Amino acid sequence: MADKKGAGAITEQYYTPPPKLSGWESFRIFMWNGETGEFLGRTAASWGKILVFYCIFYAALSGFFAGLLAVFWQTLDPERPKWExxxxxxxxxxxxxxxxxxxxxxxxxxxxxxxxxxxxxxxxxxxxxxxxxxxxxxxxxxxxxxxxxxxxxxxxxxxxxxxxxxxxxxxxxxxxxxxxxxxxxxxxxxxxxxxxxxxxxxxxxxxxxxxxxxxxxxxxxxxxxxxxxxxxxxxxxxxxxxxxxxxxxxxxxxxxxxxxxxxxxxxxxxxxxxxxxxxxxxxxxxxxxxxxxxxxxxxxxxxxxxxxxxxxxxxxxxxxxxxxxxxxxx
Structure with a gap:
């Protein structure tokens, strides 16, 4: 009997479902979870990374568009059409x-x-x-x-x-x-x-x-x-x-x-x-x-x-x- 309870024995673990919350409680935790420090489902570090990413992404996109627009305007004459x-x-x-x-x-x-x-x-x-x-x-x-x-x-x-x-x-x-x-x-x-x-x-x-x-x-x-x-x-x-x-x-x-x-x-x-x-x-x-x-x-x-x-x-x-x-x- 002792051998069966020794080092080779497998310990069974069970999943405990989260407590049932009301609609208001779920919304309140989504807005701010004090246990994990999450706001709207993300931590401050996660929000910072996303903000930096999108700032770089849209800055690059705007620069690319402005560059194409500048090249485009160089080919046009405001006084006459390009093709006549x-x-x-x-x-x-x-x-x-x-x-x-x-x-x-x-x-x-x-x-x-x-x-x-x-x-x-x-x-x-x-x-x-x-x-x-x-x-x-x-x-x-x-x-x-x-x-x-x-x-x-x-x-x-x-x-x-x-x-x-x-x-x-x-x-x-x-x-x-x-x-x-x-x-x-x-x-x-x-x-x-x-x-x-x-x-x-x-x-x-x-x-x-x-x-x-x-x-x-x-x-x-x-x-x-x-x-x-x-x-x-x-x-x-x-x-x-x-x-x-x-x-x-x-x-x-x-x-x-x-x-x-x-x-x-x-x-x-x-x-x-x-x-x-x-x-x-x-x-x-x-x-x-x-x-x-x-x-x-x-x-x-x-x-x-x-x-x-x-x-x-x-x-x-x-x-x-x-x-x-x-x-x-x-």
């Missing part, structure tokens, strides 16, 4: 935009719709046009203005050609009491080209197709509306033919009939001397105001406006070189 024209994602085909746009709540809509017998129904359209034209009424960076621009002279380096808001004729703020023809059912719509850095238009200034040597350009010329070809031919000063021509027409025969006559101001296009865009502070893109003089009321009219130049590609499916909107007056 054909090398850029924008490309060489400027888009055409219109104002006033419908409310943002009507996402994706291109419908200009109002009731001419309700002044409150037209407030949004007036305010939208006012906001758009106010940038031209009060130009910024006046020291960068070159007031000598004309068809024979573009802006000097570092300057821009100002757009004269009063040249919009019946659609200028001073001649419409800032109502822009909406109450008279003769609404004004404003067109502008998207800005592409260093893009120079190659304009149609020939009075006859035979004067165009390139077959692709001749094909484009044939597609131009006859009234634009007549406008080119009737412009006596050859320099004043240097326009990116604009046409606005109904999309279907019914739309053409319902649209009625269209008046363009200040000209039938954008003067070429406003280009190229060079990111000069204060630059104002030129505007063409299109006034629909007798659109048929109560009818939805689909309108397409196109910009015409030798280096503007027109594709209706992708809305290249054109813009579509609808007009409805009740």
């Amino acid at each position: 024209l054909g090398e850029s994602l924008i490309g060489t085909n400027p888009g055409l935009g219109f104002r006033p746009m419908p409310p943002e709540a009507h996402l994706g809509s291109t419908l200009i719709w109002y009731k001419s017998n309700r002044p409150d129904n037209m407030i949004y359209w007036h305010d939208t046009v006012n906001k758009f034209l106010d940038e031209y009424i009060e130009p910024k960076f006046e020291e960068n203005i070159d007031s000598e621009c004309n068809f024979g002279r573009i802006a000097t380096s570092g300057k821009y050609c100002p757009f004269k808001i009063e040249s919009l004729d019946n659609c200028s703020p001073g001649k419409t009491d800032r109502k822009y023809g909406f109450p008279e059912k003769k609404p004004c719509v404003y067109l502008k080209l998207n800005k592409i850095y260093n893009w120079i238009p190659r304009v149609f200034n020939e009075t006859d197709e035979s004067q165009i040597s390139d077959e692709h350009e001749r094909s484009q010329y044939r597609k131009m509306p006859d009234f634009l070809k007549e406008a080119i031919a009737q412009t006596r000063n050859p320099a004043e033919r240097n326009l990116i021509w604009v046409s606005c027409e109904g999309e279907s025969p019914a739309d053409v009939e319902n649209l009625g006559p269209v008046h363009y101001s200040p000209r039938r296009g954008f003067p070429a001397y406003y280009f190229p865009y060079k990111n000069v502070k204060g630059y104002q893109p030129p505007v063409v105001a299109v006034q629909f003089e007798r659109p048929k009321p109560g009818v939805l009219i689909n309108i397409e406006c196109k910009a015409w130049a030798k280096n503007i590609l027109y594709e209706r499916a992708e809305r290249k070189g054109s813009v579509h909107f609808e007009l409805m007056i009740d």
Whole structure:
């Protein structure tokens, strides 16, 4: 019996479960355990090691990010894009935009719709046009203005050609009491080209197709509306033919009939001397105001406006070189 209780005997040990604690006691011990000196489950030494580790880790991460950002900024010029024209994602085909746009709540809509017998129904359209034209009424960076621009002279380096808001004729703020023809059912719509850095238009200034040597350009010329070809031919000063021509027409025969006559101001296009865009502070893109003089009321009219130049590609499916909107007056 004694041998069995000697050195070779195995002593059995049993695990004693921890005492059951209430929810509050468990939380209190988690916050501070006086027996082990732990706060939130860790000792002071453990918290110190973690703090030092994360300080070093985030300092290294921030330094790495700052270094990459510094290298990145060294490759950029704040005054001009790194990739231009054909090398850029924008490309060489400027888009055409219109104002006033419908409310943002009507996402994706291109419908200009109002009731001419309700002044409150037209407030949004007036305010939208006012906001758009106010940038031209009060130009910024006046020291960068070159007031000598004309068809024979573009802006000097570092300057821009100002757009004269009063040249919009019946659609200028001073001649419409800032109502822009909406109450008279003769609404004004404003067109502008998207800005592409260093893009120079190659304009149609020939009075006859035979004067165009390139077959692709001749094909484009044939597609131009006859009234634009007549406008080119009737412009006596050859320099004043240097326009990116604009046409606005109904999309279907019914739309053409319902649209009625269209008046363009200040000209039938954008003067070429406003280009190229060079990111000069204060630059104002030129505007063409299109006034629909007798659109048929109560009818939805689909309108397409196109910009015409030798280096503007027109594709209706992708809305290249054109813009579509609808007009409805009740």
